[in-house]
Structures are given as structure tokens and as C-alpha cells.
Amino acid sequence: MIRTPTHDGVVAAARSIAEILPQTPLLPVEIGGVGAHVKAENLQPIGAFKIRGGWWRLSNLSPDERKQGVVAVSSGNHAQGVAWAARRLGIKATIVMPHDAPEVKLANTKALGADVVLYKRASREQGGEDRDEIAAKLIEEQGGVLVHAFGDPWVIEGQGSSGIEAAKQLEGQLEGQLGRAPSRFIACCGGGGLAAGLALSCPDAAVHVVEPEGWDMVGQAIASGEIVTASANAPKTICDALQPTATKALNLGLLKTRAEPGVTVTDDEVRDAQRWAFANLRLVVEPGGAAALAAALAGKVPIDEGTIIMITGGNADPAAFARTIAQKI
Structure with missing residues (x-):
């Protein structure tokens, strides 16, 4: 439920x-x-503001979920919120981010200790990768709890x-x-x-x-x-x-x-x-x-x-x- x-x-x-x-x-x-x-x-x-949701979600993980780590998808601000909370709580975080995310957001997310996986965002000229599929595959391969950015x-x-x-x-x-x-x-x-x-x-x-x-x-x-x-x-x-x-x-x-x-x-x-x-x-x-x-x-x-x-x-x-x-x- x-x-x-x-x-x-x-x-x-x-x-x-x-x-x-x-x-x-x-x-x-x-x-x-x-x-x-x-x-x-x-x-x-x-x-x-994303630090708020990141903290509240991760602080409500069960002990077993904390051991699994978390996976999130973000263009940068949710990424940093999750990474900040994960570092404070001692939880491994993997973030799926677009290849064209602002460099300041990429750098800050990495500096907070998260592993960053880049994906190709779709454009008018060509199709891109499905970031949710990438996150799902990561969870299947390495485990982890999905921390959705807004849902x-x-x-x-x-x-x-x-x-x-x-x-x-x-x-x-x-x-x-x-x-x-x-x-x-x-x-x-x-x-x-x-x-x-x-x-x-x-x-x-x-x-x-x-x-x-x-x-x-x-x-x-x-x-x-x-x-x-x-x-x-x-x-x-x-x-x-x-x-x-x-x-x-x-x-x-x-x-x-x-x-x-x-x-x-x-x-x-x-x-x-x-x-x-x-x-x-x-x-x-x-x-x-x-x-x-x-x-x-x-x-x-x-x-x-x-x-x-x-x-x-x-x-x-x-x-x-x-x-x-x-x-x-």
C-alpha cells in the first residue's frame, strides 16, 4: 500500500x-x-529547498534500508539534498544526473560524497536515455531505495x-x-x-x-x-x-x-x-x-x-x- x-x-x-x-x-x-x-x-x-525532502526521506529509512543505500534522479538540487542527508546519516547515495546539468550542481553533488551516473537528456535533434530506467537498473544490480524527486x-x-x-x-x-x-x-x-x-x-x-x-x-x-x-x-x-x-x-x-x-x-x-x-x-x-x-x-x-x-x-x-x-x- x-x-x-x-x-x-x-x-x-x-x-x-x-x-x-x-x-x-x-x-x-x-x-x-x-x-x-x-x-x-x-x-x-x-x-x-530540496534539502528538506532529502532529509525527511532519508531520516525515515529503516535500518535495513539505510544499509542498502539510496538512488535518486535529479538535474542537481534534489541530488544535493539527497547527498547532503546521506552524508550526514552515513548512507551511500547514487545519483542519476543529466549530462548537461549545470557544472556547479554536478561538482557540488560529487563533493558531498555521492556517486554520480550521467545520462543523455533527449533533445529536439535526437532521443535520449530514460533516466528512470537507468535508476531502476542500478537498483536491480546493486540494491538501494529510490528517493524520487517529487513523487x-x-x-x-x-x-x-x-x-x-x-x-x-x-x-x-x-x-x-x-x-x-x-x-x-x-x-x-x-x-x-x-x-x-x-x-x-x-x-x-x-x-x-x-x-x-x-x-x-x-x-x-x-x-x-x-x-x-x-x-x-x-x-x-x-x-x-x-x-x-x-x-x-x-x-x-x-x-x-x-x-x-x-x-x-x-x-x-x-x-x-x-x-x-x-x-x-x-x-x-x-x-x-x-x-x-x-x-x-x-x-x-x-x-x-x-x-x-x-x-x-x-x-x-x-x-x-x-x-x-x-x-x-
Whole structure:
């Protein structure tokens, strides 16, 4: 029987994570004359919110499962989250990563002690390898527990811990509004693990999923009520962290009655958000981590004082980030 993530599980994850990680800042911002808040998950030790799900999943492995080790598939941030937790817990980790993953993510994953297995990502010009098949073969050959990047119940609960943390911070920041809960979360979305976790964390808050143009598999799935797979001709995007080809039934089940209609952002809007975060918040944000902010800045989602915009990652390629910032600041 597949375990179902719950609100209580998210609360337990938040309690566990609070014991090992400092809180990330909740920063007040003003966009178009309206106040809102940014949750700076790019300031996690691995530079992304994925450390939450990685820790909660691995810390819930049984003793026998820990001996087997873990296998994960990731373009880089989940890889680092799993590798960080594995090193802390003394668990062997093998990560399947695309050959074109940003070098900073590859290097950081290896530095954390994980074994990295590269695969060829599909492109318009030629087909690629199936990363899930590679992971399955590794598990068959060497054993290990699969730690899915977004379709694992413990991972979803771990990611949702950011919502519990942000809600407590918001209550302390809104003067004269004790008890004020988040009105909405705006979340960068790949496979929907963070969005599903946030939906569980704060049941009364709206959840807006933001994806790159041409990669809105979660938004389309929410609209249709069915899993949607990315086209073989899906456009290139600078948001390398937001390119799963489809969500999972678990995530769709949690989001289809909770999430608002999905929105998409362009590469140019994402770059504008990276520049805005650097100029106004002094934050380095990778493209995929800036998608939610991009949607807010472009007026594609509503905001108010109870809105929490998730900045999810800061593992930017240095050269690409420098070019983006140099364009207009």
C-alpha cells in the first residue's frame, strides 16, 4: 500500500528539520505597490529547498534500508539534498544526473560524497536515455531505495515544511495581525513536490504553480485532471530544475482540488526576476528558483500582504548569471 503524505507528516518534518537547519529568511517585498513576502530557500546549505525532502526521506529509512543505500534522479538540487542527508546519516547515495546539468550542481553533488551516473537528456535533434530506467537498473544490480524527486510521500512532506516555517515567520512579521496565516503560496514547479507539500502545510492557503513555457505539465494536469507528458518538441528553457516530463498521480491527487490554475513564465521574465532579486534583495537566484518571482513581477498571479513567493534555488551557473545581471540592472 502506498503511503499518503499528510498535514501531520508535514508538521513532523518541520519539527525534525528545525532541529538540524536554521530557518531561511522570510523577506518583505513590494511589487507594484503591493506588499508580499519572499521565502529565500536559496540560502539553504545546499542552495535549495530540496534539502528538506532529502532529509525527511532519508531520516525515515529503516535500518535495513539505510544499509542498502539510496538512488535518486535529479538535474542537481534534489541530488544535493539527497547527498547532503546521506552524508550526514552515513548512507551511500547514487545519483542519476543529466549530462548537461549545470557544472556547479554536478561538482557540488560529487563533493558531498555521492556517486554520480550521467545520462543523455533527449533533445529536439535526437532521443535520449530514460533516466528512470537507468535508476531502476542500478537498483536491480546493486540494491538501494529510490528517493524520487517529487513523487515520494516523505519528500513531499519534507518540502511542505517550508510552508510551516514560513507561516510562523509571517505571523511574527505582520504587526497587529496576530494569527494571520498565509493567503497564498506562489511556487516554482517542476514535478509538483513543493506545491503538494505547501498545499498540505497550510490547507486554507491558495497554491499557485509556476512553470516554464512549454513545460507546464503540472498546470495542464491540474486543468485536465489527468497526467500530461511533455512533448518531444518541448522548447528549450533556462530553468533546468523545472523539466520533469510529467507529474505523478500522487502529486496530481493532492493538487487537483487545491491548486489554482497554473501559469507559465518565459525565459526573459525569469531573467528579469533574477535581476530584480539581485538588485532588491541581494540574492543570487538560479533560473528555476526565480520562476515564482517572475510570475509575481509579471502580474500573472495575484499578490497581497499574506502572499509568500518561494525562491527555491540559488545554484546558478556563475558565467550565465553574470551575463544575465550584466544585461540590465
